[in-house]
Amino acid sequence: MEIFKLVxxxxIGMLIFLLFRDRKDVISVLISLVTGTIIVIFIIDKLFAVxxxxxxxxxxxxxxxxYLNIVFKIIGIAFITSFGSEICKDAEASNIAHKIELxxxxxxxxxxxxxxxxxxxxILKIM
Structure with missing residues (x-):
């Protein structure tokens, strides 16, 4: 099943991230970013199906x-914001993460x- 591959x-990405987290912060953040991006690329076709x-x-x-296009844009903004915020939190930049969320x-x-x-x-027409 595909979900087992993704998880x-x-x-594996998390374990590699943990190996490099104490030594080099830049490498660990890049590993987190690449892992997250690859996972999103794997599921993008599922999103298009939805x-x-x-x-x-x-x-x-x-x-x-x-209205449907607006809803799609809102969903996209929510996903991208969450992804960016989590990457910042992985880099221990929670202040920037909060600004991204805001x-x-x-x-x-x-x-x-x-x-x-x-x-x-x-509503006004009904009244």
């Missing part, structure tokens, strides 16, 4: 694709404004 690769499924459902439900939350809030406005307009 095994992650565990996105195409969601797009198919939205087409059947006659949902405007603008910026991701603000970007998500900005992208969610059109959805919130549409929801409020729908």
């Amino acid at each position: 095994s690769f992650g565990i 996105f195409s499924f969601m797009q198919e459902i939205s087409n059947k439900a006659n949902i405007d694709t603008v 910026s991701g939350k603000i970007m998500i809030l900005v992208l969610a404004i059109p959805i919130l406005m549409s929801l409020l307009e729908s």
Whole structure:
């Protein structure tokens, strides 16, 4: 199964990371970054399958694709923010990690404004 390969690769990457963590911080961070990137590359096709499924459902439900694209962008921002934040935490730069998380939350809030406005307009029409 694919999940066993991914988890095994992650565990091997973590063990190599732990070997170099005490000696060279730069190498350990690079190992963490490469391991995480390779795992994401392995699962990217699964993500595209989920996105195409969601797009198919939205087409059947006659949902405007603008809103679906916003949701996809929000999901992407959440994943990228989490990935960057965890890399910074591995490098013991938690202060930068928190700033990355904050910026991701603000970007998500900005992208969610059109959805919130549409929801409020729908509520006002009902009233």
